[in-house]
Amino acid sequence: MNIKETTRKYVMDTYGRFDLVLARGSGCILYDDAGKGYIDFASGIAVNDLGYNNGLINEAIISQAKKLIHVSNYFYTEPQALLAEKLCKSSFADKVFFCNSGAESIEGAIKLARIYSQKISKRGHKIIAMQNSFHGRTFGALSATGQSKYHKGFEPLLDGFAHVKFNDFEAVNEAIEGAEGKDYCAVIVEPVQGEGGVNLADKNYLKRLRELTAKNDVLLIFDEVQAGLGRTGKLFAYMNFDVEPDIMTLAKPLAGGLPMGAVLAKDGVAKAFEPGSHASTFGGGPLVAAAANAFFDEISKEGFLEEVCKTGEYMKSKLDGLKAGFAGLIKDVRSIGLISAIEFYSIKAKDAAVELIGEGFLTxxxxxxxxxxxxxxxxxxxxxDLFAEAVAKVLAKKEKNEPR
Ligand SMILES: Cc1ncc(COP(=O)(O)O)c(C=O)c1O
Incomplete structure (x- = not known):
């Protein structure tokens, strides 16, 4: 079978794919169908945090599959209970709702914010979201997303989202303290905007948002779908900022590569949901929860996150070196833990990614x-080290062709 042709013929054309068929992976290396290896600096889209063919994840999935893959949420299962306890005991939260993706976790957070408003805070249904944010492709998550390129062709979106400038406290303050402030029930923000280009929130901004929202009984929602669960070097991204949200969303790496999302909240907020309020057929099923327990146990092991911080610092030093060496091409480098980005002046990121594939690296x-x-x-x-050398090689070629 010609895999590329068959895919193009039968799968809807929603992805700009690289010209690569991936067949297997081991550790941090992915292999194409011809057996060529690529060092992975993408992890899917920030998913495969323990790499490929990880023994602990494999063992958890295989042993759970032999016991029970799925039962409905009308029954209790041990993997779900264990995971919920771990997530709550290691975070600000008291309760968790399980779902299957990042977008679904955002839908859950929006619904929880709205019902909390109707039942408890008695405010309106509107939500303040950030420009340049990304929250997913379902209608609620898409409406929260502050990038119009994702909206095009799908309007009208869900009513009630106001997008304000990221890191601009006054913009949120004006909305909440303004004449129509009572309309707002929540503020949603990514402490690190991943899809937006690895833009970090200012510590003081999040602190002031926390004070403002707490004062007005407006919920503060942190979308940690991409930056949560060890990516920033802390278990949760909010821990870098010393600010706790009322609701937090997780997904991507949570179940070691299987689809899983979660909405976490404090008791006083979670109590707005009652049986029948919200549900998911597959959410928190035993197979994904078993994989998630294995993943979570591993990243919670003593020393694991310290190592992420050290490697992150090393990565940062290499990126800073590239910036110094290619000052005419690189406008900025940004990073926290092991999420980082290079912003070019004019080089197309997609072109650079294609060239890096040629060098054996995925970005x-x-x-x-x-x-x-x-x-x-x-x-x-x-x-x-190998990655930085490859980026330098690609940029040296570009320097000849594309001076600033
Ligand atoms: C911060 C953030 N929220 C939500 C999502 C949506 O997640 P999913 O693609 O699993 O629906 C993403 C995906 O990139 C994300 O980065």
């Missing part, structure tokens, strides 16, 4: 001129 083009790196959290310094 993600997130904006026109922004290339993002989210390697597995187990990436080694040696791989980072």
């Amino acid at each position: 993600t083009a997130v904006q026109e001129n922004i290339l993002r790196f989210t390697p597995p959290l187990i990436i080694k310094k040696n791989d980072i």
Whole structure:
């Protein structure tokens, strides 16, 4: 079978795919169908945080599959109970709702915010979201997303989202303290805007948002679908900012590569949901929950996140070196833990990603001129050295052709 042709013929054309068929993976290396290896600086889209063919994840999935893959949420299962306890005991939250993806976790968060408003805070249904944010492709998540390129062709979107400038406290303050402030029930923000280009929130901004929202009984929602669960070097991204949200969304790496999302909240907020309010057929099923327990146990092990911080610092030093060496091509580098990006002046990120594939490295083009790196959290310094050399090689070629 010609895999590319068959895919193009039968799968809807929603992805700009690279010209690569991936067949298997091991550690931080993916292999194509001809057996050529690529060092992964993408991890899917920030998913495969323990790399490929991880023994702990495999063992958890295989042993759980032999016991029970699925039962409905009308019954209790041990993997779900264990995972919920771990997530709550290690975060600000008291309760969790399980779903299957990042977008679904956002839908859950929006519904929880609205019902909390109707039943408890008695405010309106509107939500303040950030420009340049990304929350997913379903209608609620899409409406929360502050990038019009994703909206095009799908309007009208869900009513009630106001988008304000990221990191601009006054913009949120004006909305909440303004004449129509009572209309707003929540503020949703990514502490690190991943798809937006690895833009970090200011610590003081989040702190002031926390004070403002708490004062007005407006819920503060952190979307940690991409930056949560160890990616920033802390278990949850909010821990870098010393600010706790009322609701947090998780997904991507949560179940070691299987689809899973979660909405976490404090008791006082979670109590707005009651049996029948919200549901998911597959959410928190025993197979994905078993994989998630294995993943969570691994990243919670003593020393694991310290190592992520160290490797992250190393990656940052290499990116800073590239910026110094290619000052005419690189406008900025940004990073926290093991999520980082290079912003180019004019080089197309997609072109750079294609050239890096030629050098044996996988990356993600997130904006026109922004290339993002989210390697597995187990990436080694040696791989980072090879990666920096490859980026330097690609940029040296570009320097000849594309001076600033
Ligand atoms: C911050 C954030 N929220 C939500 C989503 C949507 O997740 P999913 O693609 O699993 O629906 C993403 C995906 O990139 C994301 O980065």
